[in-house]
Amino acid sequence: AQSVTQPDIHITVSEGASLELRCNYSYGATPYLFWYVQSPGQGLQLLLKYFSGDTLVQGIKGFEAEFKRSQSSFNLRKPSVHWSDAAEYFCAVGPKGGTASKLTFGTGTRLQVTL
């Protein structure tokens, strides 16, 4: 069965500092990979996705993620964090070759930004 691990439950960074959120997945083949962000009381907003091709993907709000097959990782990065980035971030995988609708999510990483 596929699974997603986000080892960091809570991360605090200063505004302007760089950010890296970790995501490791377990799956028989290369799955579809996603990062979503959720602000308090809101639904999920897609930040970026990886299906194939270039392993470095760019997303919205200045985020990027790198797929590393050898490490089964898909870490999210941002060079300079803004206070408005404070939210919860979810990594998700979807089965390749099947319906991409059945996403498996990690437990999330809550990002706090200090001014």
Added chain:
Amino acid sequence: KAGVTQTPRYLIKTRGQQVTLSCSPISGHRSVSWYQQTPGQGLQFLFEYFSETQRNKGNFPGRFSGRQFSNSRSEMNVSTLELGDSALYLCASSPTGTGGSDTQYFGPGTRLTVL
């Protein structure tokens, strides 16, 4: 283009009652998926509907059911509510739910509280 809409946004019910939640997908999207989000279990896939047929199902009891109408709008129903059903219920839509370019877009969710 309007996003995914969910109604109602908030709902309070008592144990033993039943509840119906509604989701209107993005125009042109034919796949609708439902997820349950709780602090303890995180985000869990409930089921997916495509062309009025349930195409995927998660590991939830039969008290959880859904349907999709010809206009792709979807409803989910929970019968005989239990305290543990208190959660944020998220709906997501995608064009087809398959293939490499398909992506799910989430609504704001319905917050269900069971007393």
